[in-house]
Amino acid sequence: MSIVVCAEQRDGSLRKITFEALSTGKRLAEASGETLKALLIGNGIAGLADELKKYGVDEVAVVDNAALGAYTADAYAAVLAAYVAQENPALVLFGHSSFGKELAPRAAAKVDCGLVSDCIDINFADGDYLFKHPVYAGKAIGNYKVAGPVRMATLRPNVFPIVESAGAGAVVNFATDIPAAKVTVTGTMMASGDRPELTEADIICSGGRGLGGPEGFKLIEALADALGAAVGSSRAAVDAGWREHAAQVGQTGKVVSPNLYVASGISGAIQHLAGMGSSKVIVGINKDGEANIFNVADYGVEGDLNKIIPALIEKLKELQ
Amino acid sequence: MKIVACIKQTFDTEAKIVVGGNGQISDEGVNLIVNPYDEFAVEEAIRTKEKNGGEVVVVTVGGDKAQEALRYCLAMGADRAVLIQDAAMVGADSRAVSIALAKLLSEKEAGYDIIFTGKEAVDDGAAQVPSRLAEKLDLAQANVVTALSLADGKATATCEIDGGSEILEMALPALISAQKGLNEVRYPSLPGIMKAKRKPLEVLSLSDLGLSADDVASKVVLAAAELPPARKAGQRLTGEVDEVVAKLVKLLKEEAKVI
Known part of the structure; x- marks a missing residue:
């Protein structure tokens, strides 16, 4: 049997989460004795198979078809289910990205299998897979088992390490009927600029009510640019209309786990901590020395962010 | 139009989580709410009815307390409610919930034009039921929707995706999962709360739906919950x-x- 990674590409580039999933798949395949396969779906994407080979895959199955140029949940789920029917894998891995969040459950329903979403760890022990998935946005962690034969999981971005390794790396075409998609994609608007996407950013600079107003985010953006970081926001700042909801970090926003999370003017409500508590290093900048953020920050700076952040930006520029 | 909103009752987002001696999460003394994303779904369902006429049916899977969540949605303006309640559904996984909902919506409550759900529940954060339900009902779906317009039997939805957004078009019936930003959720009015008490709330067991406990046996089993390292x-x-x-x-x- 095999472990299958459903590769995620957008506009002809593979996303980082795919390498995280492949590296995890390889580790699990070594523990369970399965082979590692990748399924690559899209249009004009066959060339990406070489890039997948770097992460120890034994086989890349390619479905390259003009009808699959734009991702749609129903058509991609049909392709995936057909591949699962042929392959009968023990485990199928996806990223917990907007792509995987939608596709994995649709495919799981078609295959009629169990799926654990948003895993932060998966291990193979005593002949079974064990899945760790945070619940209540990380206020607790559930340990799950899934009754087979097929299991599916989506992986939280930025949590699983990327490890290159060797594999047989055969590339095969997978031929299947492709149903007409039930939805038509009529437009795509991607955020402009060079800032990384929030859920896959290594560094995130977030601002909250302490910024005093929407213009306060200019300071956060400048700091983010000095660090090559993404910009996040607390719920309070989103509710005040200072920032769009897509930037909200917390239980009713995005759950992130960057290497470095810089929280400026954020008090640290339980709702917010739930969304960023798994960050590797947290810096809190707040004028209120009693702010809850200091209870979780690795480095706490008490003071006026309007003075601290510009000085920090200057210092960071000196280093470059 | 027949408009369906699927909801889940969840812990309040301010709730402190306690893991009991049995390794399961305790709901003792926890304030229960309608999952915040599902409130956007119910609101959009009511707005759709206000614009196009018809009825809003709000459905959930849960225990006795879930009736409160349904009454809240009725007070917001939904017309009637269905609760799927069965001992075999306690601790059900997303697969089981979508099987029960799909059975209800394809038989007893067939004939819907649009189904609204929240994009995910704030408790398990799984985001599985919308996609699973769409697949089981063979529907088009738009996920994480921040804007929606309906015209001529078609839905046009703006969906949040990583790093941007996408516009999808589809014929109705379709399933729409709501994201914050889709609308401003109303609070129930006092007359709304009074009226809600008399609105129909039907409780159905699995056998009422023609399902057995085996049909909904969970594939995903929580072995134990733990608190994250502080x-x-x-x-x-x-x-x-x-x-x-x-x-x-x-x-x-x-x-x-x-x-």
Whole structure:
């Protein structure tokens, strides 16, 4: 049997989460004795198979078809289910990205299998897979088992390490009927600029009510640019209309786990901590020395962010 | 139009989570709410009815307390409610919930034009039921929707995706999962709350739906829940701004090695 990674590409580039999933798949395949396969779906994407080979895959199955140029949940789920029917894998891995969040459950329903979403760890022990998935946005962690034969999981971005390794790396075409998609994609608007996407950013600079107003985010953006970081926001700042909801970090926003999370003017409500508590290093900048953020920050700076952040930006520029 | 909103009753987002001796999460003394994303779904369902006429049916899977969540939605303006309640559904996984909902919506409550759900529930954060339900009902779906227009039997939805958004068009019936931003959720009015008490709320068991406990046996089983390792407060950096900033950058570079 095999472990299958459903590769995620957008506009002809593979996303980082795919390498995280492949590296995890390889580790699990070594523990369970399965082979590692990748399924690559899209249009004009066959060339990406070489890039997948770097992460120890034994086989890349390619479905390259003009009808699959734009991702749609129903058509991609049909392709995936057909591949699962042929392959009968023990485990199928996806990223917990907007792509995987939608596709994995649709495919799981078609295959009629169990799926654990948003895993932060998966291990193979005593002949079974064990899945760790945070619940209540990380206020607790559930340990799950899934009754087979097929299991599916989506992986939280930025949590699983990327490890290159060797594999047989055969590339095969997978031929299947492709149903007409039930939805038509009529437009795509991607955020402009060079800032990384929030859920896959290594560094995130977030601002909250302490910024005093929407213009306060200019300071956060400048700091983010000095660090090559993404910009996040607390719920309070989103509710005040200072920032769009897509930037909200917390239980009713995005759950992130960057290497470095810089929280400026954020008090640290339980709702917010739930969304960023798994960050590797947290810096809190707040004028209120009693702010809850200091209870979780690795480095706490008490003071006026309007003075601290510009000085920090200057210092960071000196280093470059 | 027949408009369906699927909801889930969840813990309040401010709730502190306690893991009991049995390794399961305790709901003792926890305030229960309608999952915040599902409120956007119910609101959009009511707005759709206000524009196009028809009825709003709100459905959920849960226990006795879930009736309160349904009554809240009725007070917001939904017309009637269906609760799927069965001992075999306690602790059900997303697969089981979508099987029960799909059975209800394809038989007893067939003939819907549009189904609204929240994009995910704030408790398990799985985001599985919308996609699973769409697949089981063979429907088009738009996920994480922040804007929606309906015209001529078609839905046009703006969906949030990583790093941007996408516009999808589809014929009705379709399933729409709501994201914050889709609308401003109303509070129930006092007359709304009074009226809600008399609105129909039907409770159905699995056998009423023609399902057995085996049909909904969970494939995903929670072995045990645990609390995450507590983060400890780290160092507090004090002094003049320049001094503090220099210290911070040095620590981030040399100790934490993150920049």
